Amino acid sequence: MKNTHMRVLASIVALLFGAGCAHTPPTISPVANVDLQKFMGDWYVIANIPSYPEREAYNAVESYVLQPDGRIETTFRFRKGGFDAPVKIMHPVGRVVAGTNNAVWDMQVFWPIKAEYVIVGLNDDYSQTIIGRSKRDYAWVMARTPTISEQDYQAALSKLKVLGYSLDKLRKVPQQWPEAAS
Numbered sequence: 001m002k003n004t005h006m007r008v009l010a011s012i013v014a015l016l017f018g019a020g021c022a023h024t025p026p027t028i029s030p031v032a033n034v035d036l037q038k039f040m041g042d043w044y045v046i047a048n049i050p051s052y053p054e055r056e057a058y059n060a061v062e063s064y065v066l067q068p069d070g071r072i073e074t075t076f077r078f079r080k081g082g083f084d085a086p087v088k089i090m091h092p093v094g095r096v097v098a099g100t101n102n103a104v105w106d107m108q109v110f111w112p113i114k115a116e117y118v119i120v121g122l123n124d125d126y127s128q129t130i131i132g133r134s135k136r137d138y139a140w141v142m143a144r145t146p147t148i149s150e151q152d153y154q155a156a157l158s159k160l161k162v163l164g165y166s167l168d169k170l171r172k173v174p175q176q177w178p179e180a181a182s
Contacts, residue, residue: 027134028163030103031122036072036096038126039119040064043142045078045173046153049165051138053090056081058174062142064094071095072105083176121159130156136165146175 045060054060057078065073072094079085090109094117097104106114121130128148131140141156148156157167 026104026116026118028118028120028132028136030100030118030120032101032103034102034119034122035126036066036102039102039122039129040066040072041144043129043144044146044175045140046143046148046175047141047156047170047172049137049139049167049169050171053080053088054078054173055171058083058085059146059176059179060173062140074107083174083179120163121156128152128156130159132160132163132165136163139165139170146177 041064043062043064045054045057045062048054048060050057057080060076060078063075063077067073074090074092074094076090076092077087080088092107092109094105094107095114096102097106103119105117105119107117108114116133116135118132118134119129120132121128123129126144128141128143131142133139139160141153141160143152157170160167160170
């Protein structure tokens with residue numbers, strides 16, 4: 001029994017290190033090019049197929065700051081479970097994958113795990129974006145404003161469907177602004 005647990009633990013550690021160290025090209029189509037300076041700043045999460053911490057997010061905002069060394073410092077802030085819940089903050093770090101015209105990043109929430117982050121949709125004026133993953137397990141529809149038109153929202157959903165996403169788990173993120181100080 002002890003050997004079985006050790007083998008399982010060794011397999012998990014190997015998997016985690018492999019996931020954290022290797023980068024394979026995405027099997028989901030990124031946009032052709034991203035101007036990182038234009039992309040930086042605040043993005044309100046309009047809808048997502050959420051990761052575990054985001055399942056009950058309200059007023060979710062992702063903020064990016066490009067560092068001189070090329071890292072993308074990220075602040076993800078949200079309220080879990082309601083507009084009056086305490087603010088939660090996460091600080092993943094992004095790194096652009098070389099040769100992708102800035103459209104594919106590795107996003108590291110904690111060491112050594114790096115998650116694929118692919119910019120699959122981006123308006124010409126950088127007002128709306130869609131982030132996806134090759135596994136089609138998570139997705140984010142984000143905008144510079146806390147709401148978007150129904151027409152833009154439906155266009156984002158159509159884009160996700162074309163990319164091979166099932167929208168069964170898509171959640172519209174409640175946004176209520178201006179937010180009271182916490």
